[in-house]
Amino acid sequence: MRPDSWVGGPAESTPWAPPEQRTARPQPESLRANLKPCPGTRIIARVGPTAVLESEVLGAVNELLEQHKDRIPADQLEAQRELLIQQRLKGIIEAKLIYEDARRIIPAEGWEKIHEQLLNAFEESQLPKMIENSGVADRHELDLKLRSLGTSLDQEKRAFCERTLAQQWIQQRIKTDEEITCDRIIGYYHSHVEEFTHPARAKWEELMVRFADFPGKAEAREALARMGNQVLAGAPLAEVAKRGSGGLTAAEGGGREWTVKGSLVSKELDQAIFTLPIGQISPIIEGPTGLHIIRVTAREPERVTPFRDAQVEIREKIVKEQREKQFAEYMAKLEAQTPVWTIFDKNDEQTIISGR
Known part of the structure; x- marks a missing residue:
């Protein structure tokens, strides 16, 4: 029996078929080009x-x-x-x-x-x-x-x-058994006094109109004056704010949470918040984007945490700094001993480098 008539497939699938009838076998290069990596194997x-x-x-x-x-x-x-x-x-x-x-x-x-x-x-x-x-x-x-x-x-x-x-x-x-002396704690306190300084802050309420909502400043001032007179007449500021104020918290009644001195864009508003007597309605204050009437509800002056109250926190900070320093030194040693490469390195992907 001729090889090209054997059972098992057409003649072109056998090495005995004439060259013109044979199907070319895929080469390794073409096979690799068509391969897709399994998810996660990169x-x-x-x-x-x-x-x-x-x-x-x-x-x-x-x-x-x-x-x-x-x-x-x-x-x-x-x-x-x-x-x-x-x-x-x-x-x-x-x-x-x-x-x-x-x-x-x-x-x-x-x-x-x-x-x-x-x-x-x-x-x-x-x-x-x-x-x-x-x-x-x-x-x-x-x-x-x-x-x-x-x-x-x-x-x-x-x-x-x-x-x-x-x-x-x-x-x-990483060992943190090094003794932390009282002198070291005191030194840390004096050299990091800003960490223990708490700036003045205040809570306040606001009625506000935006210049963009009115034809001119006179109309905006008139609208805000009407709201202010309602409060002076006994209306709750929160209710007046909900009805007509354009402030950021108007929908919630115009109340503002603790505001740190110097944090506002408007210097005039900031000054009023930290000088106006608590509970007193302010005159109309002009800001960059509108007019304001405010009432301060609470205020705390700038204060510094006393050393006696800061000692425990300082000790914890020093211990944390020691651990971070030792960890960084330990990791630097390991990175120097062991080459590390990632696909995110700027170097050539085939280059193995130390460090990251």
Whole structure:
């Protein structure tokens, strides 16, 4: 039997067909051109030899985008996704640097025990919370939901282990047992006095007319004077404001919450608020966009927190500064030891660089 008549397909599918009848086989280059990567498999960073896949951030990013989808124009969605990926990538890289540092130092037998404890912690505490917060019935439904967001239950488990170990390792590596002396606390207080200074502030009520709503200033003044006379005659300012005021809070009765001295655009209004006797109706005050009648309801003068009341806060600030300094030094050391690259680096994508 001739080879081209064998059962199993037309002659052109066999190597025995005449050259003119053969179908050309796709070349590797054309195959690669038609391949599409699976969602989440894009490498977005490398930490030493470890690749960071897009799926490690995509779940949280897509969930956030879903929550705010009504406020994001369709043509800006991908740009927002890339921006969020870049923002979240920094924390993931830090966690991986710390995780790898711990892995280098912890003995193998100890590492296995720690890893087992982390997996148990995920199953016992983290997983039930994830199921409840996602509104699903079990881990299978949770995995399906996570996959719809671009991640998976296994991916979230690995991320939990890395993140938790990194947090615990940082607590061991960063020590804040340095003595904080009274002299140091006093020195901080005097050199940061602006942090403990509270400017004068006041609460007030307002009747207002806008120049743009009237033919001229005379008509605007007449309209505001009528409202002011109603209040002087006994009408509640809040009711008058609701009926005719053009102020920002007119619909709520014209009341204004605590206003810090010097924060208003109108210097005339600011001066009146901080000089007018509490409870007294002001004369008409002209501002950049309109006319105002105000009544101050409460006022507090500028004050400085006494040292005795600031000591605890200062000590906490110093401890926080120490931790931040030690953490920055520790991370700088890790970054110097471990090459880090991300797709957001300005350098060539194929170049692995230290730092970020």
